[in-house]
Amino acid sequence: MLKQFFILCSGADTDILNDCSVGEQNKYAGIGATVFFTAVMATIAASYALYTVFDNLYSSIFFGLVWGLLIFNLDRYIVSTIKKRDSIIDEILQATPRIFLAVIIAIVISKPLELKIFEKEINQVLLEQKNDLTLANQNQIAEQFNPKIDELNKQILDLQSQINTKETEVNALYNTYISEAEGTAGSKLLGKGPVYKEKRDKHDAALAELQQLKTDNKAKITTLEDEILELQNNFNTNVASSQPIIDNFDGLMARITALGELPWLPSFFIFLLFLAIETSPIIAKLLASKGEYDYKLQDQETTIKTWTLQKVAERELLLKTDNDINNKVYTEIADEEDVINYKRKKAKELMQLQADAFLNKQKGIL
Incomplete structure (x- = not known):
């Protein structure tokens, strides 16, 4: 039963092959088994690759089965259309386009399995890329808010500088009228005379202006600080809203790109393995000598052609x-x-x- 199934997978004419020797039947059963297991590997590879895209098990399995059946049909067609010829050069020329197609199929099949085999290494590369993207994203968002925040901080410093300048002026006036009262400066007269009163009034007026300036500037500073706090909250909100996009940066293309960052030799050997599996039925037919089945098939075809x-x-x-x-x-x-x-x-x-x-x-x- 299993032998007949593999013979069916090989694409051979069962009516002719049933009249051939057991060894000839085993040869085509082996070719059919290779075609079948290649399709199984294609199904597994496609299911995993599609799972990274859809993130849904059932959808991935369904489309993986469709892809596996497609690969099975292609391989079966490739093997069944290669006919044994009397010249090895003619056989090679006949098989060349099919070998190219087998190489393409091997690449498609091997890549998803490489992603699974090197999953841990790929995750490490993706983590580094996500960290870089996070920093770059924060810097880009900061470029939208930092100029405005810097401008507001500058305005706060200007307002504080006005207060400091006025305080310095008031302190100077205070020292002036105190020195006048002590007789150490100004008129050099000890006591609180007319000059002292004039300087005291000037100080008191400046002190009142200072108090009003502090009140006004502190209100402005509070308003500016509220604006800065709002900008900082907006910055944090934008960073938080964009972070999930970076966290989900692990799709199929991202993983393939990350795989390219790893050393190429292990991936190359895996590709060679699948290339050998995919081309083995073709190579087997090219290397095998012309057998009983080939002669009977040729006889049937030439009979019909001649007639x-x-x-x-x-x-x-x-x-x-x-x-x-x-x-x-x-x-x-x-x-x-x-x-x-x-x-x-x-x-x-x-x-x-x-x-x-x-x-x-x-x-x-x-």
Whole structure:
């Protein structure tokens, strides 16, 4: 049962192969087993690759089975269409396009399994890439908010500087009227005279201005600080909203790109393994000698071909002979008096009918 299934997978003509030796049947059963297990590997590889895309087990298995059946059909077609020839060069030329197709299929099959085999290493590369993307994303978002925050901080510093400058001025006026009262500066008179009162009034006025300036500037500073806090919250919100996109940066293309960052030699050997599996049925047919099945298949094909060509040639000869006979017959009877008189009679009747029809038509018009 299993042997017959693998023979069916090989694409061989079972009617012919059943009349062949057991060894010939085993050879094609081995070729069919290779085709079958290649399709199984293709199904597993495609299911894993699609799982990284859809993140759904059932959808991945379904489309993986579809892909495996497609690969099975292609491999079966490739193997079944390679015919043994009397010249090895003709066989190689015949198999060359199929080998190229097998190489493409091997690449497609091997890549998803490479992703699974090197999954841990790929995750490490993806983690580093995600960290870099996170930093780059924060820097890009910061470029949108930092100029405005810097401008607001500058305004706060300007307002604070105004307060500091006014405090310095008030302190200077305070020292001035105190020195005047002590007689150490100004008029040099000890006591609180008119000059002291003038300087004290000037200090008190500046102190009132300082208090008002502090009140006004602190209100402005509070408003500016609220704006800075709002900008910082917006920055944190944008970073938080964009972070899930970076966290989900582990799709199929991202993993293939990460795989390219790893050393190429292990991946290359895995590709060679699948290339050997995919091309093994073709190579087996090329290396195998022309067997009993091939001779019987060739006999059947050439028999049909010869019989078909023979029937076509006979039809062409029959047509040519029939044309020659007809031409000869018509040439011989063309000069016979009876034929000429009969044709003359019929032509006369036809002309009379045409004249009557023309007359009736003219009467109808009038």
